Amino acid sequence: MGSEAHRPPASIRVLSLNCWGLKFISKQRNERLTEIGVQIAAASPTPEIVGLQECWTQQDYNAIREKTQHILPYGKFYHSGIFGGGLAILSRWPIVESNMVRYPLNGRPAAFYRxxxxxxxxxACxxxxxxxxQRDIAEVFCTHLHAPYESEPHDSYLCHRTAQAWEITKLMRGAAERGHLVIGLGDFNMIPLSLAHRIIETHSPVRDVWRILHPxxxxxxxxxxxxxxxxxPMPTAQFNMTINGATCDSELNSWRWNQAHRKRLDKGENVQIDPxxxxxxxxxxxxxxxxSGRYHDPETKEETAEWELKEANVGMAMRHPTLYCSLSDHFSVEATLTRSTTAPSAVQLSAAALPERYLPIGIYDEILATTLKYQxxxxxQRKLRIGHFFYQLSLSVGCLIGVWWSPHNYVSFILMLLSTLGLSLGVIDGLMGFLFxxxxxxxxxxxxxEVRSARERALVRGGKRGSEGSQMLFGSEG
Incomplete structure (x- = not known):
């Protein structure tokens, strides 16, 4: 497929799916992820760029690759962290450059259970x-933001997710300034018009495909x-999928069923839910x-968006053919982009700086307040952890001294055990306090x-009416 791979495409089909592939935790993982590969290969329209999240193991990635290699011959499994980043990108066309950009803020080591x-x-870039x-370059950014464990604004990780949204926004903005088609996809663990969502759509030129079609x-x-x-009114499951774009916690997803339905499923019954x-x-x-990448004609001085959104839908809602369970605890989100026009040969890549938009000033103040609160x-926490280290160090020394006057061997053993365990916990806390x-x-x-800098630019642009002007720039949905 060499010549076909280098023929400029008239449309692109994009698919993003959280596979729920947690090793040792996700149920029926191997069977489900293999079937995910089968269904991606059988999808119509055929996907040409696929972003996967929670595909944690090379084994599962290889299983999906094996089933999709004939339609997606190029792929990259991204390595990151202690247990991997769970991200992968598959493509019909060559991946000429890739990079894994770690988030500077990403949870706490003390929350090992998360x-x-x-x-x-x-x-994953x-x-x-x-x-x-040069007109035929797409820069793809696949991510999985920090999970929310409480509802906003009480989510203790809101600061992390906000900072992560800011980081991926910078990457997508840079790609857009190079004049390339930018595709950002993944499980962002945010709801539409949340703080992270507004940051992405304001500080980069990208748009949420679902809200374009369903504002x-x-x-x-x-x-x-x-x-x-x-x-x-209360939506139905069908309405949520087709109009609201719901990909998670749907009544149609078997991993969200009540106990009675789950028991029937475990017995091998193909349970059907009314949409x-x-x-x-x-x-x-x-x-x-x-x-979209933008191109300008030197003669007319006009700029044209290269790509337009044709359609978007929620997909991958089918069940496993023999297990009858959903393929993941998420459904996929899919979109088709079409080339708007065939640009004339005189058209050149536009890499000019994009006009910067701003959030209302109050939103920047909200971000800064959240950051300060977290700091x-x-x-x-740092003082407590360092204090705990020195307390355990003192206790350990005391136990070792106590061994000298211990009347019995079992007492010495208990003192040594307490000394070892206590000092181990203290050292862990000390490392987190001193280093992490x-x-x-x-x-x-x-x-x-960076937030303060953006706030100052918003004030300069809007003058004394910065907040009002920023609100107008953001639009009525802000």
Whole structure:
């Protein structure tokens, strides 16, 4: 397929899926991920760029690659962190350059039961050459942001997810300034119009494909307060998939069923759910963002967007053919981009700086307040962890001294055991206090500087009416 691979495409089919491939944790992982590969290969329209999240092992990646190699001959499995980043990109066209960009802020090692820090989350970057010219380059950014464990604004990891959204925004903006087609996809663990979502759409030129087609779609689960305030009726599962773009916690997903349905499924029964069932928990966490490369004609001085959005849908909702379970705890989000016009030969790549848009000033103040609150929390944690280290060190020395006067061997053993265990815990806490928290605070300072810089530019642009002007730039949805 050599000549075909270098023929400029008239359209691109993009697919993003969180595979739920946690080793030792995700149920029926091998069977499900193999079937994911089968269904990607059988999909119509045929996907040409695929971003996968939570594909943690090389074995699962290879299983998907084996099933899709004939339609997606190029692929990259990204390595990151202690247990891997879980990210992969598959492509119909050659991946000429790739990079894994780790997020500076990504959870805490003390929260080992959550695992975000250990997996080394970041952005999988791939530059894809779809044709022979500079016009035919797509820069793809696949990510999985930090999971929310509480609802906003009480989420203790809101600061992390906000900083991560800021980081991927910079990468996508840079690609757009190079004049390339930009595709950002993945499980962003955010709801539409949340703080992270607004940062992405404001500080880079990318747009959320679903909101282009469905601007009135939901901004959260039906049971959430934000949806109750909108006063919309309870959506059905079918409505959530087709109009609201819900990819997670759907009543149609077997991994979200109640205990009675799960028991029937475990017995081998192919349980069917009515698409008209009320769906109060489903929400949209998976996204495809895109920004078209722009080209200008030196004679007319006009600029034209190279790519347009044709359609978007939620997919991969089928069940495993023998296990009858959903293929993942998420559905996929898919989109088709089409080339708007055939540019004349005089058209040249436009790499001019993009006009910068800004959030309302109050939003920057909100981000800075969140950052400051988190810094204060971490400084307190640092003192406590370092204090715990010195306490355990003192206790360990005391136990060793006590051994000298121990009347019995079993007492000496207990004292030595307490000394060893206590000092081990103290050293772990000390390392986190001395090393990790210091590193995290320095990363927070970098993020804080960038937010303050953007805020100052917004004030300069808007003058005394900076907040009002920024609101107008953002639009009515802000």
């Amino acid at each position: 695992g975000d820090w250990f997996v080394g989350k970041g952005v 791939a530059r894809i050459q779809m044709g022979p010219s 009135e779609s939901s901004v959260g689960a039906a049971r959430d307060k934000v949806e109750e305030l909108r006063g919309v 008209a069932v009320p769906d109060p928990n489903a929400k949209r966490l998976d996204y495809i963002f895109f920004s 204060i929390r971490e400084r307190v 928290v210091g590193s995290e605070i320095r990363a927070l300072k970098e993020f804080e500087w």
